[in-house]
Amino acid sequence: MGTPDFGDILLPLGGVSLLILMVLISSGKDLMQTSSVKVNLPRANVTQTKMEEPISVTIDINRNVYVYNDPVSLDSLDLKIEQAFKAKEKEIGAKLREKLEKLGYPPEVIDKEVEARIKSLLLLIRADKDLTWADVWCIIKETKQARARRVALAVLRKKKGGG
Amino acid sequence: MRRIKLDVWEEEKQSSAKPNLTSFSDIVTSLLIMFMASMSFLVESGFYVQRGARARSRKKPLQAREKKKGLKLVLNVNADGTLDVGDRKGITREEAEPILKTFFKKGKMIIFRAEGDASYEYVVEIIDWLYQVNYEAMKEIEPEFRRKLKEQGYTDEEIEEQVKLFYKQGPQIVIMGVKGPYHCP
Numbered sequence: 001m002g003t004p005d006f007g008d009i010l011l012p013l014g015g016v017s018l019l020i021l022m023v024l025i026s027s028g029k030d031l032m033q034t035s036s037v038k039v040n041l042p043r044a045n046v047t048q049t050k051m052e053e054p055i056s057v058t059i060d061i062n063r064n065v066y067v068y069n070d071p072v073s074l075d076s077l078d079l080k081i082e083q084a085f086k087a088k089e090k091e092i093g094a095k096l097r098e099k100l101e102k103l104g105y106p107p108e109v110i111d112k113e114v115e116a117r118i119k120s121l122l123l124l125i126r127a128d129k130d131l132t133w134a135d136v137w138c139i140i141k142e143t144k145q146a147r148a149r150r151v152a153l154a155v156l157r158k159k160k161g162g163g
Numbered sequence: 164m165r166r167i168k169l170d171v172w173e174e175e176k177q178s179s180a181k182p183n184l185t186s187f188s189d190i191v192t193s194l195l196i197m198f199m200a201s202m203s204f205l206v207e208s209g210f211y212v213q214r215g216a217r218a219r220s221r222k223k224p225l226q227a228r229e230k231k232k233g234l235k236l237v238l239n240v241n242a243d244g245t246l247d248v249g250d251r252k253g254i255t256r257e258e259a260e261p262i263l264k265t266f267f268k269k270g271k272m273i274i275f276r277a278e279g280d281a282s283y284e285y286v287v288e289i290i291d292w293l294y295q296v297n298y299e300a301m302k303e304i305e306p307e308f309r310r311k312l313k314e315q316g317y318t319d320e321e322i323e324e325q326v327k328l329f330y331k332q333g334p335q336i337v338i339m340g341v342k343g344p345y346h347c348p
Binding site (some may be wrong): 013014017018020021022024025030041042044046063074124125126127128129130131132133134135136137138140141144150151152153154155156157158 | 187188191192194195198199207208209210211212214240277278279280281282283284286287288290291294295298322338341345346347348
């Protein structure tokens with residue numbers, strides 16, 4: 001058994017790094033966003049980064065509104081949000097129930113946990129920074145009609161030294 | 164003849180099989196690190212928004228009642244960049260800061276509105292600034308807060324936990340809508 005050559009170690013390291021880099025470049029931005037609709041989000045210093053699987057509503061610069069990636073009219077927005085919440089509640093509820101059942105929790109505790117998780121579902125409003133406040137408020141107002149209990153305005157972290 | 168060719172090939176294989184990969188690995192790893200570091204600026208995060216409730220009865224809404232009691236402060240963002248804080252109209256951020264700090268130190272609530280024409284980017288900037296002003300206000304009252312907890316018999320560990328919660332809370336900002344007329348498309 002001889003000592004491993006330096007080149008033998010570097011070849012796979014370089015290869016793997018290159019592969020990770022290519023994957024990150026191609027899909028990185030989509031992984032970090034909750035919707036693939038392109039908007040210029042405003043930037044902020046103070047942010048709350050824990051955004052647990054939110055339902056996203058996007059308003060682009062042309063005032064087109066999307067729930068996830070589906071375009072919707074403002075009239076049907078509350079209905080679509082309601083539907084998205086119902087689907088999410090079902091999905092998350094089933095997942096959590098299964099997990100807690102496996103851990104052997106009693107049904108009443110499971111019901112309580114599922115209810116709490118459903119109540120904490122978040123609606124994330126992704127609005128283009130070049131819109132006016134009235135444009136964004138019209139959407140926030142609509143979310144009041146739907147069952148969205150927790151709402152957040154999406155921002156990107158400000159880079160140091162401005163911008 | 165064939166044998167000679169094979170030997171030459173073996174020789175070439177042995178001499179050129181190990182290219183210098185140090186610089187290649189260095190560049191790729193540096194690129195990967197830079198890319199991963201810059202990813203944090205692409206991660207979406209956000210401000211939680213507390214929306215004001217509408218009055219459902221003929222009774223005065225909670226906001227109005229509490230405003231009357233001095234528990235809340237109304238902050239309007241004007242399209243020209245100035246602020247209306249309580250009774251003081253059209254003031255700058257520098258002028259508004261001490262008023263807001265005093266208010267945040269008392270743990271009171273801000274009722275937030277902005278003119279319809281104000282840019283969304285500017286409104287977010289103001290919310291961001293309010294979080295920072297609140298943080299600074301919290302920093303100023305932190306020693307007093309610690310002292311009070313100590314007097315109440317909290318252990319050092321419990322105090323640290325309470326201080327963490329104290330900062331985590333953030334300012335109480337209720338988004339109440341648009342100042343003045345506006346219309347939705």
